[in-house]
Amino acid sequence: MYSYTEFDDQFLAERNAQFRAQVERRIDGSLTEDEFKPLRLMNGLYLQLHAYMLRVAIPYGTLNSAQMDQLAYIAERWDKGYGHFTTRQNIQYNWPELRDVPDMLDALAEVKLHAIQTSGNTIRNVTADHFAGAAADEVADPRPVAELIRQWSTDHPEFQFLPRKFKVAVTGAEADRAVIKSHDIGLRIVERDGQQGFEVIVGGGLGRTPMIGKVLYDFVTAEDLLPTLEAIVSVYNVLGRRDNKYKARLKITVHENGIEDIRARVDAQYALIRSQFSGVDQQMLARIEADFAAPQFKTAPLAAYESAYTNDPVFRAWADTNLADHRAPGYAIVSISLKAHGATPGDATADQMRVMADLARRYGHDELRISHEQNVILPHVHRSDLPELHAALKAAKLATANIGLISDIIACPGMDYCALATARSIPIAQEIATRFDELKLEHDVGPLKIKISGCINACGHHHVGHIGILGLDRAGVENYQITLGGDGTEDATLGTRTGPGFSADAIIPAIERLVLGYLDLRNDPTETFLQTYRRLGLAPFKAVLYPEAQANAA
Amino acid sequence: MPKPFTPKVVTANALLEGDVIYQTATGWTRNLAEAEVLTDEADADLRMIDALTQADLVVGVYLADVTPSETGPRPTHFREEFRAKGPSNYAHGKQESL
Numbered sequence: 001m002y003s004y005t006e007f008d009d010q011f012l013a014e015r016n017a018q019f020r021a022q023v024e025r026r027i028d029g030s031l032t033e034d035e036f037k038p039l040r041l042m043n044g045l046y047l048q049l050h051a052y053m054l055r056v057a058i059p060y061g062t063l064n065s066a067q068m069d070q071l072a073y074i075a076e077r078w079d080k081g082y083g084h085f086t087t088r089q090n091i092q093y094n095w096p097e098l099r100d101v102p103d104m105l106d107a108l109a110e111v112k113l114h115a116i117q118t119s120g121n122t123i124r125n126v127t128a129d130h131f132a133g134a135a136a137d138e139v140a141d142p143r144p145v146a147e148l149i150r151q152w153s154t155d156h157p158e159f160q161f162l163p164r165k166f167k168v169a170v171t172g173a174e175a176d177r178a179v180i181k182s183h184d185i186g187l188r189i190v191e192r193d194g195q196q197g198f199e200v201i202v203g204g205g206l207g208r209t210p211m212i213g214k215v216l217y218d219f220v221t222a223e224d225l226l227p228t229l230e231a232i233v234s235v236y237n238v239l240g241r242r243d244n245k246y247k248a249r250l251k252i253t254v255h256e257n258g259i260e261d262i263r264a265r266v267d268a269q270y271a272l273i274r275s276q277f278s279g280v281d282q283q284m285l286a287r288i289e290a291d292f293a294a295p296q297f298k299t300a301p302l303a304a305y306e307s308a309y310t311n312d313p314v315f316r317a318w319a320d321t322n323l324a325d326h327r328a329p330g331y332a333i334v335s336i337s338l339k340a341h342g343a344t345p346g347d348a349t350a351d352q353m354r355v356m357a358d359l360a361r362r363y364g365h366d367e368l369r370i371s372h373e374q375n376v377i378l379p380h381v382h383r384s385d386l387p388e389l390h391a392a393l394k395a396a397k398l399a400t401a402n403i404g405l406i407s408d409i410i411a412c413p414g415m416d417y418c419a420l421a422t423a424r425s426i427p428i429a430q431e432i433a434t435r436f437d438e439l440k441l442e443h444d445v446g447p448l449k450i451k452i453s454g455c456i457n458a459c460g461h462h463h464v465g466h467i468g469i470l471g472l473d474r475a476g477v478e479n480y481q482i483t484l485g486g487d488g489t490e491d492a493t494l495g496t497r498t499g500p501g502f503s504a505d506a507i508i509p510a511i512e513r514l515v516l517g518y519l520d521l522r523n524d525p526t527e528t529f530l531q532t533y534r535r536l537g538l539a540p541f542k543a544v545l546y547p548e549a550q551a552n553a554a
Numbered sequence: 555m556p557k558p559f560t561p562k563v564v565t566a567n568a569l570l571e572g573d574v575i576y577q578t579a580t581g582w583t584r585n586l587a588e589a590e591v592l593t594d595e596a597d598a599d600l601r602m603i604d605a606l607t608q609a610d611l612v613v614g615v616y617l618a619d620v621t622p623s624e625t626g627p628r629p630t631h632f633r634e635e636f637r638a639k640g641p642s643n644y645a646h647g648k649q650e651s652l
Binding site: 026027028029032033047048049050051052080094095096097098099344415416417424426427430473476477478 | 567570637642646647
């Protein structure tokens with residue numbers, strides 16, 4: 001993984017010292033809140049409903065064990081003993097005190113982590129496929145270029161006051177696990193005539209006005225990538241609307257001006273700035289790529305794995321849901337579910353973080369990943385180590401076998417924490433997971449992605465959930481709208497609203513009707529919820545969701 | 555016709571801890587039941603101005619609707635209920651000491 005240079009260390013130390021002084025000046029009254037707020041946001045510090053919240057970037061979702069241990073230490077030393085992993089590969093601490101935040105940032109810097117540009121109208125944490133460098137279907141590891149983009153975008157002098165926040169995601173595979181079409185810029189590494197380059201997608205986004213990104217260029221060479229990105233953000237910086245916060249994202253700029261107009265402007269800007277890129281970025285990229293060299297994969301007999309798979313049904317259930325194909329023979333990608341039934345999606349205690357760090361050290365070539373689906377990944381585990389690994393996970397309550405199933409729910413913090421939320425998300429996720437665990441239907445139902453947001457900003461990605469749930473405030477009461485048929489993969493699709501929303505009491509039974517209805521509607525057990533929806537459309541699902549309307553119409 | 559003024563409290567977050575706080579006649583409290591209930595609009599405006607001058611203590615001052623009761627003011631909206639109590643997934647925040 002990327003190793004900091006002396007320059008990086010010094011940059012971070014200076015930045016943290018600056019913020020420490022800014023905090024002191026806020027506390028002693030020399031800075032007003034209006035002056036301080038943009039400074040704290042630049043450093044990831046929010047004020048939420050009950051407390052401050054520090055959002056720490058996990059660049060392209062990659063951590064080593066020492067970093068995970070430090071996240072655990074910070075959770076215990078300055079928070080309430082846990083952290084919340086988010087849909088943008090960040091970790092959030094929900095209870096820091098203002099005075100402690102500079103110390104937390106210094107502790108993060110010790111392990112080369114930071115909270116820079118995790119908020120504010122800047123280029124945010126660059127996210128990537130959480131299976132990067134391990135997936136069997138990958139053209140190339142997207143993380144080196146993600147790191148290059150992080151370095152280019154961090155403290156970029158032209159892009160510190162963009163019209164609005166700006167999100168970039170990168171994948172190196174055809175199967176999109178990074179939801180690249182819902183980002184301001186989505187990049188996919190592709191191969192053409194033996195040469196690697198990038199498909200560049202722009203103007204995607206969820207939130208108030210969800211849009212699927214559009215292809216700006218179908219092939220940009222590695223040397224042209226940074227100048228192209230710079231040209232895109234530059235065009236947006238000038239053209240993006242600053243008169244209306246709700247129309248300020250790139251998706252609206254692209255929508256209002258049209259992709260051809262944006263392409264012409266980017267082409268012109270690119271022509272203007274191309275000569276400023278001397279190729280030094282490609283030398284830097286080569287150094288970064290060396291840092292991301294694959295680990296020395298081992299060979300070992302698979303007898304222990306095969307025996308556990310045959311003889312231990314609990315291990316087999318877990319292996320069937322939580323493992324993915326690895327590119328190295330004998331290896332597997334392990335997804336550790338942070339979605340124990342009834343638990344808060346994405347939360348891990350300090351002890352659990354230490355267990356995962358230790359397992360990464362012992363069995364995982366010292367690597368961990370955070371997925372946008374709020375789980376933790378051990379990307380490189382030899383199958384012979386899986387039985388021991390599984391036993392250790394079980395002991396730490398981390399062996400829930402539900403990846404990709406109905407209880408593997410994405411949920412934003414919602415009104416339990418977030419100052420912007422209009423309703424709660426977490427209790428809805430907890431209740432759905434608990435209910436389907438009671439029904440013992442989860443594995444029969446099969447692949448099904450439920451995504452819950454507590455407001456229209458859609459941090460919980462509800463638009464791209466097979467079942468999306470959006471929490472709203474309807475006349476002072478929590479109300480939940482359902483969308484169906486969304487998809488966050490390479491076939492990105494926005495879900496369709498089913499009709500009137502449901503109260504907090506009625507939403508769980510509504511989801512149960514939907515899912516039981518699907519079991520009746522599917523052709524056979526291999527037809528997934530999404531496939532069934534695509535075959536039949538909204539009508540039969542609407543009929544099970546709103547039985548009263550059916551009865552009234554009859 | 556102007557909307558009738560409904561009872562309110564001045565609320566904010568404490569600068570240092572971030573805790574939800576409420577204005578009393580003499581300072582601030584973390585317990586909504588102890589907050590000063592404002593029933594007069596002009597009075598509420600004055601109390602807001604007073605709170606806004608305390609930028610070295612508090613952040614994000616606003617007026618929140620309440621319903622007066624025998625045990626002190628109670629929230630009218632669920633958002634204020636959560637602010638007064640804490641999150642629903644863990645017994646953290648104010649509910650730890652209430």
